[in-house]
Amino acid sequence: MKRFTRIADVANLDALLSEAMDYAANPWRSADLGRRRTLGLVFLNPSLRTRMSTQKAAQLLGMDTIVLNAGADAWTIETRDGVVMDGAAGEHMREAAGVMGRYCDILGLRTFPGLVDRDYDYAETVLEQFVTYSGVPVISLESATRHPLQSFADLITIMQHRPVVRPKVVLTWAAHPKALPQAVPNSFVEWMKGAPVDLVVTHPEGYELADEFVSGVHVTHNQDEALDGAHFVYAKNWSSYADYGRITNSDPSWQITEAKMALTNNGKFMHCLPVRRNVIVSDAVLDSPRSIVLDEAANRVVSAQTVLAEMLKALA
Ligand code: SN0
Numbered sequence: 001m002k003r004f005t006r007i008a009d010v011a012n013l014d015a016l017l018s019e020a021m022d023y024a025a026n027p028w029r030s031a032d033l034g035r036r037r038t039l040g041l042v043f044l045n046p047s048l049r050t051r052m053s054t055q056k057a058a059q060l061l062g063m064d065t066i067v068l069n070a071g072a073d074a075w076t077i078e079t080r081d082g083v084v085m086d087g088a089a090g091e092h093m094r095e096a097a098g099v100m101g102r103y104c105d106i107l108g109l110r111t112f113p114g115l116v117d118r119d120y121d122y123a124e125t126v127l128e129q130f131v132t133y134s135g136v137p138v139i140s141l142e143s144a145t146r147h148p149l150q151s152f153a154d155l156i157t158i159m160q161h162r163p164v165v166r167p168k169v170v171l172t173w174a175a176h177p178k179a180l181p182q183a184v185p186n187s188f189v190e191w192m193k194g195a196p197v198d199l200v201v202t203h204p205e206g207y208e209l210a211d212e213f214v215s216g217v218h219v220t221h222n223q224d225e226a227l228d229g230a231h232f233v234y235a236k237n238w239s240s241y242a243d244y245g246r247i248t249n250s251d252p253s254w255q256i257t258e259a260k261m262a263l264t265n266n267g268k269f270m271h272c273l274p275v276r277r278n279v280i281v282s283d284a285v286l287d288s289p290r291s292i293v294l295d296e297a298a299n300r301v302v303s304a305q306t307v308l309a310e311m312l313k314a315l316a
Pocket residue numbers: 142178180181183184272273274275276
């Protein structure tokens with residue numbers, strides 16, 4: 001595996017999932033695979049789970065890790081070509097990524113969308129430049145439009161908890177005070193499409209995700225109808241794609257409460273975290289045995305370890 005930025009980078013999802021289940025059962029089974037290899041983790045935006053779980057995953061494989069909080073500690077990076085760099089940016093991505101590729105065998109990058117220029121964000125300019133100029137295998141640690149390590153962990157979690165072979169999985173929007181990226185829902189849909197699940201997406205009018213993700217997916221504006229008989233309820237806020245980056249609805253009735261969960265088929269509650277209590281989901285649901293958010297977060301180590309192992313095997 002040379003890059004892990006979207007589901008299309010995965011040649012065989014069943015095989016990857018099976019590797020993941022083996023790492024979940026025995027985290028130390030490849031303790032020497034990454035010996036004398038260096039992983040560089042570059043954060044242009046905040047992170048808790050991604051940073052700790054990916055570092056832990058590298059440790060389990062015997063790798064060394066260098067973490068750079070580029071947003072705070074490094075030069076502001078220019079991505080446009082041919083510009084006179086007499087402004088705020090002190091370094092171009094060509095050199096920044098090129099240098100990191102000389103220090104590291106594998107690199108990870110976190111880069112959120114600006115949520116201002118939709119074409120720029122959806123072209124994945126920053127991530128694609130990083131891949132090109134670093135010259136080494138790259139893992140997305142959440143990019144402008146996707147969060148594949150999260151989606152892979154979500155899939156592992158669903159497979160571990162599914163009460164039936166083909167569970168009903170509902171992705172539901174919920175209101176949030178800040179304008180958030182579409183990366184998590186885009187990615188979740190992209191991964192669930194290839195999984196043995198019946199997926200339903202529900203959100204208010206105006207929150208349609210990009211066609212490239214939701215074409216062929218069952219989408220409804222009726223949350224109650226979507227939740228009926230669900231085995232998994234995956235809640236997430238995102239800002240509008242059509243009215244790009246805007247909050248056009250703040251209806252609190254989309255919050256996942258006990259009453260909403262009562263519509264499901266003994267459904268489990270999922271969220272990628274960080275989650276705002278009593279905004280996205282009520283305390284009662286999050287603190288109940290229905291919530292599997294901590295298992296989901298724990299599986300971030302498994303998804304990162306599985307992907308790193310595939311990349312290390314390809315380096316050898
Ligand atoms: C990010 C997002 O993409 O929605 C990261 C999720 C893994 N979430 C947030 O930025 C939430 C911030 C907040 O203030 O609630």
